[in-house]
Amino acid sequence: MTIDWGAFVTVVAASLLSACLLVTLFSVGLRLNDGNAPWRRPVSAAIFVACGLVVAFGIYLIVPIFHP
Amino acid sequence: MDVSLLVALVIALALVFDFTNGFHDTANAMATPIATGALRPKVAVAIAAVLNLVGAFLSTAVAQTISGGLIKEGSGGVQITPALILAGLIGAIVWNLVTWLLGLPSSSSHALFGGLIGAAIVGAGFGAIDGGVLVSKILIPAVLAPLTAGLVSFLATKVAYGVTRKRERDRFKVGQIFTSSLVSLAHGTNDAQKTMGVITLALIAAGFQPTGSGPEIWVIGACALAIAAGTYSGGWRIIKTLGRDITDIEPAQGFAAEAATTATILASTHLGFALSTTQVASGSVIGVGLGRKGASVRWGTAGRIALGWLITIPASGVVGALAAMLSQVGFWGVILDVVLALGAILAVYLVARRRRIEARHFTQPAPGVFVRPKRRKKKSVRTPATDSAGANAS
Numbered sequence: 161m162t163i164d165w166g167a168f169v170t171v172v173a174a175s176l177l178s179a180c181l182l183v184t185l186f187s188v189g190l191r192l193n194d195g196n197a198p199w200r201r202p203v204s205a206a207i208f209v210a211c212g213l214v215v216a217f218g219i220y221l222i223v224p225i226f227h228p
Numbered sequence: 229m230d231v232s233l234l235v236a237l238v239i240a241l242a243l244v245f246d247f248t249n250g251f252h253d254t255a256n257a258m259a260t261p262i263a264t265g266a267l268r269p270k271v272a273v274a275i276a277a278v279l280n281l282v283g284a285f286l287s288t289a290v291a292q293t294i295s296g297g298l299i300k301e302g303s304g305g306v307q308i309t310p311a312l313i314l315a316g317l318i319g320a321i322v323w324n325l326v327t328w329l330l331g332l333p334s335s336s337s338h339a340l341f342g343g344l345i346g347a348a349i350v351g352a353g354f355g356a357i358d359g360g361v362l363v364s365k366i367l368i369p370a371v372l373a374p375l376t377a378g379l380v381s382f383l384a385t386k387v388a389y390g391v392t393r394k395r396e397r398d399r400f401k402v403g404q405i406f407t408s409s410l411v412s413l414a415h416g417t418n419d420a421q422k423t424m425g426v427i428t429l430a431l432i433a434a435g436f437q438p439t440g441s442g443p444e445i446w447v448i449g450a451c452a453l454a455i456a457a458g459t460y461s462g463g464w465r466i467i468k469t470l471g472r473d474i475t476d477i478e479p480a481q482g483f484a485a486e487a488a489t490t491a492t493i494l495a496s497t498h499l500g501f502a503l504s505t506t507q508v509a510s511g512s513v514i515g516v517g518l519g520r521k522g523a524s525v526r527w528g529t530a531g532r533i534a535l536g537w538l539i540t541i542p543a544s545g546v547v548g549a550l551a552a553m554l555s556q557v558g559f560w561g562v563i564l565d566v567v568l569a570l571g572a573i574l575a576v577y578l579v580a581r582r583r584r585i586e587a588r589h590f591t592q593p594a595p596g597v598f599v600r601p602k603r604r605k606k607k608s609v610r611t612p613a614t615d616s617a618g619a620n621a622s
Contacts, residue, residue, distance in 0.1 A: 162360075162364055163364050163368055164500065164501060167499055167500045167501040168372060168501045170495075170499045170501075171376065171492070171495045171496050171499050171501045171503075172376050172379070172380075172495075174491070174495040174499060175376065175377075175380050175488070175491040175492040175494075175495040175496075176379070176380050176383065176491075178491040178494075178495070179380045179381070179383075179384045179484075179487045179488045179490075179491035179492070180380075180383055180384055180387055182407075182487045182491070183384040183387050183388050183483065183484050183487050184387050184391065186388075186400070186403050186483065187387060187388050187390075187391035187392045187480075188391055190391075190392050190396045190397070190399050190400070191391055191392050191393070191396060193396070193399070194393070194395070194396045211403070215406050215407075215410060218410050218414075218490055218494060219410070219413065221494045221497075221498055222283075222286075222410070222413050222414045222417055222494065223286050223417070224286065224417070225286065
């Protein structure tokens, strides 16, 4: 019976980081989308694009053809 | 018994299992967007079905031994026969249907492992099972999966509520569509594989396919269709449990839960520590329930789910073992096995008809309206939004 605790800790850290990154980005994007200052909209749009990139990375990981 | 008839039965039952796998696991991805109103119920299951169909074709991994080392094979090991695979599948199908009837999100993989383990024990005794692998690959991860996902989704919820203001949070629904689709796609690339593995294993065991070859294209297509059809039929009972009964979910929580589920599943598959999708998804929902102020987790429901996980392997194992004993009688034993399995399916269907839970029973909060925080003092008082599924169904 061997448990790879190292791998487990890596999994926890990686999922914490990636999930919190996505949620933080999306939340900040929503927050900036709501306001009158002219700089807010473009910044929030850029952040949503970053969210899209995170999701794209997720798709990259899911589809095995992309990483043989 | 004629081998080709036996293999045909295995393939048919494997596809039935694939179907139950599909409707059992729709909830993992789609319970939260349905609960928050990000997607209408029928739309949600349609998206999940398409992504499962696509996912099944995307994966190029060859048919791995489904036993994953759990059942000792090869020289000095067990010769796993098509009859034993058939028995294992019956155990898995019956347990999947029973847990669906009870609305329990239990792992379909565990049901399959349990069924095969039970059949292997009957076929070759307890020596056939590698106890160490059982503990390290199934039992310990079953504890760690919900804890990990719960921790991740708890923190993600804290972040989401810390950063945004109340009037902005409805827009999380848009994000939910993407995150829940990601969970579905990840599920699709994984789960249809299991059935492909089983069918290929049976074909190899019967000598129709050379050892070590991958699944045939018709096997891939049939499995993809079966899991997609199962997904589209929607395991509404389990969606209700996961989306409504554990805790009341707001869009921000739904987004956090799906982000946590996706992140945990992807991290676990790519960093070498396999975790069950169902257990991760359930853990995420509990985590978001703990993470929002004013939300409460119904621990009774959570406990029932945990109990379901605990007995999944023994229960499907017992059914698999009984089926294996019958199948050892010979031709009529196998036929009786299949007849009994069909009887069990019919029985569960008839019981389920008495108290239906379907798509139309899910009333969704209108845009901009949040699920009200549960009152703390009067525990018996439920908001109409949370109870409507149950009330309409009765």
